[in-house]
Amino acid sequence: MRPYRRLGNIPRKRHMRFQSNGTLIFEELFGREGFTGPSSLLYHRNMPEGAHDVSEGPADDISPEHEQVHENAHLKGYELMPDGDVVSGRQWVLVNDDIRIGLALPARKQEMLYVNGSADEVLFIHTGKGTLHTQFGSLPFAKHDYVVIPRGTVFRIDLDKPEGSRILCLELSGFVDVPDRYRARNGQLTEFAPYSERDFRSPETLDSGDGRVEVWLKRAGRITKYQLDHHPWDLVGWDGTIYPVAFNIHDFEPRAGRFHVPPPFHQTFQAHNVVICSFVPRKLDWDPDAVMLPYHHSNLDSDEVLYYVDGNYAARRGIKVGSFTHHVGGLPHGPQPGA
Template sequence: MPYYRSVGDVPPKRHTQFRQPDGTLYREELMGEEGFSSDSSLLYHSGVPSAIVDAQVWEPGDLATQPNHPLTPRHLKLHGLFENQDWKAYDPVTGRRLLLGNADVRISYVWAGEESPLYRNAVGDECVYVEAGAARVETVFGVLDARQGDYVMIPRAMTHRWIPQGDAPLQAYCIEANSHIGPPAKYLSRYGQFLEHAPYCERDLHGPAEPYVQTGTDVEVLVKHRGPGPAGVVGTRMVYATHPFDVVGWDGCLYPYTFNVEDFEPITGRVHQPPPVHQVWAGTNFVVCTFCPRKVDYHPLAIPVPYYHSNVDSDEVMFYVGGDYGARKGSGIGLGSISLHPGGYAHGPQPAAIEAALGVQEVDELAVMVDTFRPLELGEAGLASDDGVYAWTWAGRRADT
């Protein structure tokens, strides 16, 4: 995180005695990145944060993938994975189904109505986009209220729990990294402050406002961590002697937060701007972009849809979550769709969309894009939701038809 916060009770100086009302010491825990060399926070527990009483194998679901071979663009129809299912029986953690993945990132999807177990991802940070619905996210740092359009940013190894709110399903698009995820360096000063040209700033990021103290004994936490399983990921069910949410205060620059797409200020120009102007987050070997409603290109001869482009170094994953995405008209893509345009394949607007876009002044579209710099493979949900015909929509036919 680019700025410091202090929540609850902390001592005047770090690594010094801080006592509970009964005279015993609070236990200080440092949660830090890159081996004490990057952002961190200090949390003050009433119990011992490392006291476990049991550990058993937990299977974190089907994480196997298979190559996108033969190489083709794909259209994944995500809503069909859950709309005929009893989504109230799914929770936002164990109910996730894997769409796409590689050695750097896994993308999954879920509709959920059930409270999740306590959960910690020790493989990497998570960036969860709330497509629809709402949730209360309880964390060791405090509580976040997540609503439609929020990115919920969860640091690596942070214990938390999702509790869907309301009568509609929580529809969540989950980006799980093998690294950290944060604002792109191009938006930040050398000290970590957002610069004036950045499309959002510190005021748009919302972290916990107060501690959320819980008590209990023999508390289970599901831990996803590195190991020999598919994509190098395995799971353990740990049982803690005391509740992990026994934190009375914390301070530092590492914590969970939300950012809503309504607070993203689009960057536009006289002619069509490339996708990096829409970037929101960066991880190791991937980026996340948001295409928001905006004024479009205002040169008198501008073509306000993307030009055809070859993904030389990356796979492009576009999740269509709102409005009407003009470049894909005629392809069958709609809300709840994903388009996968793999590296090695030139792609762009459907042919009829180019002429139709001329003279357009603004667009009402909302999409979340993930660009990866290693090839993505298809998970079980990616294979199950593929429409099987998207690759031929630019030509209007298959060679054998």
């Protein structure tokens, strides 16, 4: 779980009558797993319901045009062209029941407010910078930041320069968190974790909004447009453990070994049936007999997908910045001959 945070004004006790400047404030539980999982309490100036003029939104059908044979593949993400905004222009390259993987190369700024009601989102800012605006507040981000957006967050991403930005987009059906093994019994990150709580940034100032507004909700593969009587960014405060965070990959402490260490040493986040690893510059294996390339391996329980951000990858030829490689579970893979 994320560390407990509070921002703005909140009452002394949960679920008690609360006023701000003489006006009654409305409490909203923003929670996972019914009423038993991690949650935050949000305090609105207006009732958070009040949706009307419900209408069908744009299609979100990302079913593959045809089921491809299961083979290892080099997907040339660097050939994709700009389209749409950071939400509507997402171009998916790999999809299953647990995760969607794609790129956003926006051609324009995002205008509407958007809610992903079916997935947590992890965005990796390959190039570009801007601010994530949400009901939890504003969160600036920059190049090589991971931005984690919990499902149900009402957001708009304001890029300083949409054109030229490149964002790796992951939508995950499960709850995105740090790996369990990095945490002590009380939830604190341990000395053995490759980062600490200090490395994660969360909103520091509340956003404000007023009046009626249109929100796009994605739920179960369908986008629906809602007109809200009141802007969802009307909070006087919130507290809890569900909120957006940003983490810059250059704050990840690399792991190295005398011989090659496996990918779990580089794990950054976890979700149901998914691990996200970050291969950052590190000291090479130093034993005189070390093999300076990954050993051949079979992922018997998962596929493996790599996205190439920068630098050279010694184990594979023809890779460019923006490439994806997909390695099918159940079959061995490893360095290419002559790499």
